[in-house]
Amino acid sequence: MPTYHPKNIFYRRFAHGQLQQLFFAHTFDGRVMGEVTVLNFQDGELREILRAEAAEWQGAVWIFRRGALYRLNPAQDYEAVEPFGERYFAYPRTPLDLAQETRDPEFMTSREMYHHSQILAESGDxxxxxxxxxxxxxxxxxxxxxxxxxxxxxxxxxxxxxxxxxxxxxxxxxxxxxxxxxxxxxxxxxxxxxxxxxxxxxxxxxxxxxxxxxxxxxxxxx
Known part of the structure; x- marks a missing residue:
C-alpha cells in the first residue's frame, strides 16, 4: 500500500531561475487534497491566487472544488475575483508525486531516488x-x-x-x-x-x- 504525506504538502516550481508557482495543501488523504492554496507568478511577480476547499488529480488536470481565483494586476491590486464550485486547471502533477513519497533517502533504493530526482527536475527546484x-x-x-x-x-x-x-x-x-x-x-x-x-x-x-x-x-x- 503506497504511503503519503497526510499534511502540509508544499511544492515550488521554477523556470529559468524564477519562481513560477507555489502549491500548498493543508491535508491529503491519499487521493484528495484539502484547503489548497496556489500562488502563480509571472516574471517574479504574483499574478494569481487560487484557494479551494479541495483538489483532486484526474487524468491530466487538477479539479479544484468550492473556491475562488483572485487575479492581480502589475501593481499587485486585485483585478478580478472569480468564485467557482468546480474548475479544471492544467497544473503539473508533481505536487501529488511528492505527496505520495514519505521515506527518507537512506531508506530508498537507487531506482526510487532516481525517480524522485526526476520529479524534482520537473519542478525546476x-x-x-x-x-x-x-x-x-x-x-x-x-x-x-x-x-x-x-x-x-x-x-x-x-x-x-x-x-x-x-x-x-x-x-x-x-x-x-x-x-x-x-x-x-x-x-x-x-x-x-x-x-x-x-x-x-x-x-x-x-x-x-x-x-x-x-x-x-x-x-x-x-
Missing part, C-alpha cells in the same frame, strides 16, 4: 535537486569506500606487529577522520553547485581507495 543527486551518488559510491577502508585495514593489520599497533591505530584514525572531513566539504560543494554531484560523492571515496591500493603496493614491496 535546482537546490533540492542537487541535494538528492548528491545523496543518490553517495548511495552508489558507498561500496567503493568500503573497499578502500578494507584495503587500508588489511595493510595496517599485517604491518602492525612490526611497526607497532599504536602507530597503525593512529594512522587509521587519521585516514578515517580525513575522509569524513573531505567528504563533508565536497558534499556541501555538490549541494551548493560548486562541483557536480558525481565529483562531490566519488572523489573522496576514490582517494581513499587509491590510498588503500598504494599502501598495499608498498607493503608488497617490503
Amino acid at each position: 535546482m537546490k533540492r535537486l542537487r541535494q538528492w543527486q548528491v545523496q543518490l551518488q553517495e548511495k552508489l559510491s558507498l561500496p567503493f569506500v568500503c573497499v578502500g577502508f578494507a584495503l587500508i585495514g588489511a595493510v595496517l593489520g599485517i604491518s602492525s606487529p612490526r611497526q607497532g599497533q599504536g602507530r597503525a591505530f593512529g594512522l587509521s584514525v587519521a585516514i578515517i577522520f580525513g575522509y569524513y572531513v573531505v567528504s563533508f566539504i565536497f558534499t556541501a560543494f555538490g549541494e551548493g553547485g560548486a562541483v557536480s554531484p558525481i565529483v562531490a560523492s566519488w572523489l573522496p571515496k576514490t582517494v581513499v581507495t587509491a590510498i588503500g591500493i598504494g599502501m598495499l603496493h608498498h607493503a608488497n614491496q617490503h
Whole structure:
C-alpha cells in the first residue's frame, strides 16, 4: 500500500531561475487534497491566487472544488475575483508525486531516488535537486569506500606487529577522520553547485581507495 504525506504538502516550481508557482495543501488523504492554496507568478511577480476547499488529480488536470481565483494586476491590486464550485486547471502533477513519497533517502533504493530526482527536475527546484543527486551518488559510491577502508585495514593489520599497533591505530584514525572531513566539504560543494554531484560523492571515496591500493603496493614491496 503506497504511503503519503497526510499534511502540509508544499511544492515550488521554477523556470529559468524564477519562481513560477507555489502549491500548498493543508491535508491529503491519499487521493484528495484539502484547503489548497496556489500562488502563480509571472516574471517574479504574483499574478494569481487560487484557494479551494479541495483538489483532486484526474487524468491530466487538477479539479479544484468550492473556491475562488483572485487575479492581480502589475501593481499587485486585485483585478478580478472569480468564485467557482468546480474548475479544471492544467497544473503539473508533481505536487501529488511528492505527496505520495514519505521515506527518507537512506531508506530508498537507487531506482526510487532516481525517480524522485526526476520529479524534482520537473519542478525546476535546482537546490533540492542537487541535494538528492548528491545523496543518490553517495548511495552508489558507498561500496567503493568500503573497499578502500578494507584495503587500508588489511595493510595496517599485517604491518602492525612490526611497526607497532599504536602507530597503525593512529594512522587509521587519521585516514578515517580525513575522509569524513573531505567528504563533508565536497558534499556541501555538490549541494551548493560548486562541483557536480558525481565529483562531490566519488572523489573522496576514490582517494581513499587509491590510498588503500598504494599502501598495499608498498607493503608488497617490503
